[in-house]
Amino acid sequence: MWQISGVLGAIMLYQLCYVSRAVTPLSYPELRALVAQARAYNAAHGITGILFYGEGNFAQVLEGEQAEVERLFDCIQHDARHYDVTVITRVTRPRRTYPQWGMAGHRLAEAQFAELVKYLPEEADAPPLEARLEAFVSKSEQL
Numbered sequence: 001m002w003q004i005s006g007v008l009g010a011i012m013l014y015q016l017c018y019v020s021r022a023v024t025p026l027s028y029p030e031l032r033a034l035v036a037q038a039r040a041y042n043a044a045h046g047i048t049g050i051l052f053y054g055e056g057n058f059a060q061v062l063e064g065e066q067a068e069v070e071r072l073f074d075c076i077q078h079d080a081r082h083y084d085v086t087v088i089t090r091v092t093r094p095r096r097t098y099p100q101w102g103m104a105g106h107r108l109a110e111a112q113f114a115e116l117v118k119y120l121p122e123e124a125d126a127p128p129l130e131a132r133l134e135a136f137v138s139k140s141e142q143l
């Protein structure tokens with residue numbers, strides 16, 4: 001961990017956020033399996049972030065070194081479990097929003113997910129992303 005954070009300390013962090021729709025609704029065990037696999041890969045590639053699932057919809061924030069994030073996003077985009085993959089933001093940030101290694105996973109009710117999506121874009125004087133998403137994390141079921 002110290003090796004990766006040492007390198008990342010010297011560069012800006014790249015953050016990509018997208019939403020997508022599941023081809024078929026995923027069960028709790030399927031979601032858990034997806035997140036477990038993501039955690040293993042992401043931890044090994046210095047990628048952190050958060051994945052939300054709400055009644056057939058995904059929203060994910062990926063952060064790390066730009067090339068690593070884009071390489072992973074290319075795989076994710078081609079994943080047959082979802083479609084309509086729509087990028088909301090591609091930004092650089094001075095530090096990680098989600099510093100825990102891997103990938104947090106949260107399941108939300110449909111109405112909450114619809115509300116969450118409104119808070120994803122980076123508006124000019126909006127609070128930081130983690131503050132905007134905090135309320136949704138606390139209402140969610142952890143994956």
Ligand SMILES: Cc1cc2nc3c(=O)[nH]c(=O)nc-3n(C[C@H](O)[C@H](O)[C@H](O)COP(=O)(O)O)c2cc1C
Nearest residue numbers: 037038039041042058060072075076079081082103
């Ligand atoms: C919504 C969604 C989010 C995903 N997020 C990640 C992720 O953060 N990290 C990851 O390694 N795989 C993630 N995956 C899985 C990848 O798309 C892909 O299945 C995985 O990288 C294995 O690819 P491979 O079978 O070509 O090796 C996600 C899949 C979906 C549908």
